[in-house]
Amino acid sequence: MLHTPNHDYRILDAQGAADYLAAHPALAAHLGGTPGEWTCRDVADGNLNSVFLIDGPQGGLCVKQSLPYVRVFGEGWPMDINRARFEHAYASRVAPHVGTLAPRIHHFDETQFITVMEKLEPHIILRNAMLAGRRLPRAVADVAEYAARTAFHTSDLAVPFERKFADAGVFSGNLALQRITVDLVFTDPYVESGRNRVLSPHLDAWAASLREDSALKAAVARHRLAYLSKAQSVLHGDLHTGSVMVTPDDTRIIDGEFALLGPTGFDTGTFIAHYVMAWFARSAHEGSSQENASFRAALADDIVEFWNVFATRFIHLWQEWDGENDGTPRTHFTSGTDRQALDAFRRSYVDEILADTVAFMGVEIIRRIIGFAQLADFTTIADEPARARAMAGALSFARTVLLNPGRFRDVATLVGALLEHERADAGDPQATGNV
Amino acid sequence: MLHTPNHDYRILDAQGAADYLAAHPALAAHLGGTPGEWTCRDVADGNLNSVFLIDGPQGGLCVKQSLPYVRVFGEGWPMDINRARFEHAYASRVAPHVGTLAPRIHHFDETQFITVMEKLEPHIILRNAMLAGRRLPRAVADVAEYAARTAFHTSDLAVPFERKFADAGVFSGNLALQRITVDLVFTDPYVESGRNRVLSPHLDAWAASLREDSALKAAVARHRLAYLSKAQSVLHGDLHTGSVMVTPDDTRIIDGEFALLGPTGFDTGTFIAHYVMAWFARSAHEGSSQENASFRAALADDIVEFWNVFATRFIHLWQEWDGENDGTPRTHFTSGTDRQALDAFRRSYVDEILADTVAFMGVEIIRRIIGFAQLADFTTIADEPARARAMAGALSFARTVLLNPGRFRDVATLVGALLEHERADAGDPQATGNV
Numbered sequence: 003m004l005h006t007p008n009h010d011y012r013i014l015d016a017q018g019a020a021d022y023l024a025a026h027p028a029l030a031a032h033l034g035g036t037p038g039e040w041t042c043r044d045v046a047d048g049n050l051n052s053v054f055l056i057d058g059p060q061g062g063l064c065v066k067q068s069l070p071y072v073r074v075f076g077e078g079w080p081m082d083i084n085r086a087r088f089e090h091a092y093a094s095r096v097a098p099h100v101g102t103l104a105p106r107i108h109h110f111d112e113t114q115f116i117t118v119m120e121k122l123e124p125h126i127i128l129r130n131a132m133l134a135g136r137r138l139p140r141a142v143a144d145v146a147e148y149a150a151r152t153a154f155h156t157s158d159l160a161v162p163f164e165r166k167f168a169d170a171g172v173f174s175g176n177l178a179l180q181r182i183t184v185d186l187v188f189t190d191p192y193v194e195s196g197r198n199r200v201l202s203p204h205l206d207a208w209a210a211s212l213r214e215d216s217a218l219k220a221a222v223a224r225h226r227l228a229y230l231s232k233a234q235s236v237l238h239g240d241l242h243t244g245s246v247m248v249t250p251d252d253t254r255i256i257d258g259e260f261a262l263l264g265p266t267g268f269d270t271g272t273f274i275a276h277y278v279m280a281w282f283a284r285s286a287h288e289g290s291s292q293e294n295a296s297f298r299a300a301l302a303d304d305i306v307e308f309w310n311v312f313a314t315r316f317i318h319l320w321q322e323w324d325g326e327n328d329g330t331p332r333t334h335f336t337s338g339t340d341r342q343a344l345d346a347f348r349r350s351y352v353d354e355i356l357a358d359t360v361a362f363m364g365v366e367i368i369r370r371i372i373g374f375a376q377l378a379d380f381t382t383i384a385d386e387p388a389r390a391r392a393m394a395g396a397l398s399f400a401r402t403v404l405l406n407p408g409r410f411r412d413v414a415t416l417v418g419a420l421l422e423h424e425r426a427d428a429g430d431p432q433a434t435g436n437v
Numbered sequence: 438m439l440h441t442p443n444h445d446y447r448i449l450d451a452q453g454a455a456d457y458l459a460a461h462p463a464l465a466a467h468l469g470g471t472p473g474e475w476t477c478r479d480v481a482d483g484n485l486n487s488v489f490l491i492d493g494p495q496g497g498l499c500v501k502q503s504l505p506y507v508r509v510f511g512e513g514w515p516m517d518i519n520r521a522r523f524e525h526a527y528a529s530r531v532a533p534h535v536g537t538l539a540p541r542i543h544h545f546d547e548t549q550f551i552t553v554m555e556k557l558e559p560h561i562i563l564r565n566a567m568l569a570g571r572r573l574p575r576a577v578a579d580v581a582e583y584a585a586r587t588a589f590h591t592s593d594l595a596v597p598f599e600r601k602f603a604d605a606g607v608f609s610g611n612l613a614l615q616r617i618t619v620d621l622v623f624t625d626p627y628v629e630s631g632r633n634r635v636l637s638p639h640l641d642a643w644a645a646s647l648r649e650d651s652a653l654k655a656a657v658a659r660h661r662l663a664y665l666s667k668a669q670s671v672l673h674g675d676l677h678t679g680s681v682m683v684t685p686d687d688t689r690i691i692d693g694e695f696a697l698l699g700p701t702g703f704d705t706g707t708f709i710a711h712y713v714m715a716w717f718a719r720s721a722h723e724g725s726s727q728e729n730a731s732f733r734a735a736l737a738d739d740i741v742e743f744w745n746v747f748a749t750r751f752i753h754l755w756q757e758w759d760g761e762n763d764g765t766p767r768t769h770f771t772s773g774t775d776r777q778a779l780d781a782f783r784r785s786y787v788d789e790i791l792a793d794t795v796a797f798m799g800v801e802i803i804r805r806i807i808g809f810a811q812l813a814d815f816t817t818i819a820d821e822p823a824r825a826r827a828m829a830g831a832l833s834f835a836r837t838v839l840l841n842p843g844r845f846r847d848v849a850t851l852v853g854a855l856l857e858h859e860r861a862d863a864g865d866p867q868a869t870g871n872v
């Protein structure tokens with residue numbers, strides 16, 4: 003499965019990235035001046051790829067390159083370099099629909115696995131803003147808008163099926179990164195795996211109880227199957243607060259290398275999961291309890307706003323759509339009663355997205371706490387017992403939503419349940435009950 | 438979308454088919470003797486492709502070729518010739534799992550779009566056997582076995598997702614034939630279309646009432662979306678009694694050119710639909726009413742047997758499976774309670790296939806009566822008012838199951854409802870009520 007890069011492939015360093023731009027006049031023109039006047043920074047803070055920012059007198063660009071291995075680990079962990087192609091395929095697929103909610107892509111190089119895109123500055127990663135206790139007024143509504151537009155416009159509601167089947171053909175090739183999701187998200191947290199990173203000994207009992215929870219594993223199987231077989235729309239596949247760059251008045255979604263054709267609720271559920279985890283983590287963060295309480299209230303409001311904007315916009319896009327589609331052909335819905343039936347169908351369709359959202363949210367929370375890829379929201383809590391309590395609250399919440407799907411049919415109920423899990427017992431998963 | 442065949446492509450006639458085999462020693466060896474001793478018959482009775490049977494002293498072969506147009510219509514109706522590739526891809530995909538339930542494929546020619554396969558003789562088409570009032574003791578259980586094996590072994594329950602995504606990559610290319618299904622099955626019957634063939638004037642009111650039934654169209658939209666986006670298993674895509682060849686002790690499924698990755702219940706629903714239509718048609722056929730009544734009772738039993746064998750075999754294959762899969766990884770289900778939870782999950786999975794089966798059955802019935810592709814079961818009823826009554830019964834039944842999905846949760850209830858629709862009023866779709 004590992005792609006051996008071609009003969010001409012070269013791994014860039016910061017200077018190499020500048021040289022690369024210098025060799026492409028159209029790109030160099032964005033920067034202005036001469037290469038000697040350019041500055042270049044390595045800003046990779048993700049796990050997988052190289053990222054450089056190059057500035058010239060007239061502007062800047064961002065150069066992202068994928069490597070045949072996992073960057074933070076090195077050559078000992080090979081990783082299909084074609085992930086760059088899928089990230090580019092995803093960015094191209096959604097670009098016509100997302101306006102300025104994603105960075106503009108200027109150039110893609112199939113040989114060097116390089117994407118050159120708009121440099122985002124002074125944007126910062128949304129997670130970092132949230133960790134610093136900053137509220138970004140637009141972020142939530144903007145990501146909801148992005149999720150609604152990408153979900154709608156790549157679905158059978160907005161395209162002839164031939165277009166969607168073409169997307170299926172493309173994204174069904176993104177095997178290496180889907181394997182990561184299937185293993186790290188849906189499998190490892192429920193077994194003993196060397197990749198798991200349980201906060202030991204505090205959460206050992208929790209980890210064991212998840213492994214032994216047969217009903218939970220059956221619920222996870224249901225949603226793993228949905229992940230693999232519910233081909234509703236082209237998904238980002240990793241839409242968490244680390245894939246969003248923000249300023250107070252601008253929001254951009256980056257890093258779509260996990261793209262797949264899958265269930266719409268996977269993106270929305272992933273995003274909400276990170277707000278939920280920020281909420282639980284917050285209780286253990288420094289700062290006055292007053293400050294923390296109001297920040298958490300704001301996070302809870304954010305979750306409600308995110309879902310409401312998503313649902314409203316998705317339905318609105320659908321109602322306004324007058325292009326061809328094979329899902330609900332216009333010729334079938336012409337009379338007044340037809341349109342009423344279609345509106346009811348739309349609501350049930352979005353209700354089903356919410357059900358999926360809630361479930362995928364639960365799965366994402368569990369994997370971020372038990373599994374390999376941990377979050378700064380928690381790891382920055384130095385006091386381990388306090389960290390464990392925050393994590394246990396999130397686990398208890400996640401388990402409850404997965405085991406009781408019928409109970410969370412609207413976002414207010416979902417958010418209302420956060421507080422019930424606040425006092426989960428880190429040492430005794432059964433005590434927290436509530437399932 | 439129309440594929441222009443390559444330069445070397447030649448349309449075969451019967452003699453050409455024999456010459457083709459003569460030019461391939463491995464194939465000629467099946468027939469034995471010299472080409473001069475061979476006989477050749479054109480047996481195409483389907484709509485799309487050429488089919489020849491060639492016999493020699495030692496055996497026979499079947500030669501099927503696709504044309505760049507619809508055979509029965511001629512060049513005025515172009516049709517992507519690549520359908521032969523998808524039929525071959527499907528046959529190859531399921532061959533390891535279906536044993537002798539499909540003809541053996543000896544040869545596929547990508548340039549000539551020719552498949553050379555085992556000649557089936559004295560097999561006849563199952564529909565013709567049923568029309569002649571013959572019961573084939575094995576057919577139903579064999580087709581159920583075939584449906585269970587193909588559904589299970591191509592699903593996430595039996596393969597790593599990489600394998601299923603590879604299938605998605607292949608079958609997402611089968612656009613021309615999916616377009617036929619989307620248009621003829623899911624769209625045309627609910628609008629005024631030049632392709633529809635309503636038995637006028639008898640069923641005009643019925644056709645109008647389907648066009649005006651907003652709730653029905655919403656139900657159809659739900660299942661059209663499932664057809665396009667529920668990527669559960671590799672489907673035959675056209676599994677009706679015309680795609681099955683039988684003797685009293687042998688059953689073969691042919692003609693998988695409509696193959697797609699889709700909802701498992703589509704194949705099973707299509708198959709049952711044709712038994713339901715045979716049931717309704719039977720009342721108007723010649724023969725003693727005693728004979729007809731017992732034949733219909735047998736058809737009703739067949740439906741029950743088909744579903745029960747399918748469900749039992751599907752679950753059994755799943756329980757026995759010890760290969761890798763990503764749907765329900767073995768490592769998740771090890772303890773006694775795990776296995777209980779998994780068993781409950783299996784039952785709910787099969788219940789969902791039944792719900793889909795019932796709905797797709799309804800859609801298939803409607804399209805066969807209102808739409809382009811009519812069935813001999815009905816067209817052989819010379820007395821038009823009687824034909825209309827039989828058709829109205831089937832339409833009434835189909836509409837009821839689509840509008841009341843919760844009511845048909847087991848196959849006995851489904852079959853029990855047949856009689857309630859027997860006396861549907863051909864002239865007054867509302868009178869038959871029952872919805």
Ligand SMILES: Nc1ncnc2c1ncn2[C@@H]1O[C@H](COP(=O)(O)OP(=O)(O)OP(=O)(O)O)[C@@H](O)[C@H]1O
Pocket residue numbers: 045046047048049050051052053055064066105119120121122123127244245256257259
């Ligand atoms: N267009 C851009 N403009 C400015 N900075 C960017 C841009 N794209 C990425 N970055 C910076 O580079 C970092 C890494 O980018 P990105 O998340 O796309 O890389 P990655 O290696 O694929 O990450 P991951 O391991 O999360 O998949 C981001 O966190 C951000 O700080």
Ligand SMILES: Nc1ncnc2c1ncn2[C@@H]1O[C@H](COP(=O)(O)OP(=O)(O)OP(=O)(O)O)[C@@H](O)[C@H]1O
Pocket residue numbers: 480481482483484485486487488490499501540554555556557558562679680691692694
């Ligand atoms: N392997 C075989 N052995 C003997 N006869 C066969 C075989 N395959 C097909 N036939 C005969 O040829 C006829 C047409 O075959 P088939 O249904 O595969 O063609 P088609 O043109 O694709 O049909 P359709 O229009 O239904 O798609 C069958 O009805 C059957 O009588």
